[in-house]
Amino acid sequence: QSVLTQPPSASGTPGQRVTISCSGSSSNIGSNTVNWYQQLPGTAPKLLIYVNNQRPSGVPDRFSGSKSGTSASLAISGLQSEDEADYYCAAWDDSLNGPVFGGGTKLTVL
């Protein structure tokens, strides 16, 4: 049982916009910033979004993040086949004094 809650799956067709939600509590998302990781099949997770809505160098601006209260969202616009991956949200948890993750969302590009 993951501390942060994500839908297990999401899907969209090429060119579409999809969003993935992430729900937490006051000790994590409610009081800290949210990060998103992309895990392509058979590879290590890669930082996709940090501090709620910042993109590391090299991440296309098709990817965007937002946060409100104890929830966050990842949006992917102009969906491409190469976006098919698992996406994880994460946030610092003040009770744990460490990071917590969502269970992951498997994105399928139809």
Next chain:
Amino acid sequence: QVQLQESGPGLVKPSETLSLTCTVSGGSVSSGSYYWSWIRQPPGKGLEWIGYIYYSGSTNYNPSLKSRVSISVDTSKNQFSLKLSSVTAADTAVYYCARLAATRYYYMDVWGKGTTVTVSS
């Protein structure tokens, strides 16, 4: 740029101790801006934070594993290590080391490629 590489046995017997090392290149574990972390991912499942260490040696562990985990750092070798004792099949996973940025905000910005550890007799 900073790269991390995990190393260690791919097969561990039940009740024994899992030992992994993460070697940091292109950067220093002695950087005061980062914690050095271990995360694992059981087959077909999500990510689980195991613990982290600061270059000074201070650590914090996931309470669910705290009684069995030890993380250490060797600044002379630019490495940090994980030991997990009394392993069972439930500890079978891909183990990742990662750099945890820890200035004003917290996020894992560099990850190793991961190493698969199977617990089996």
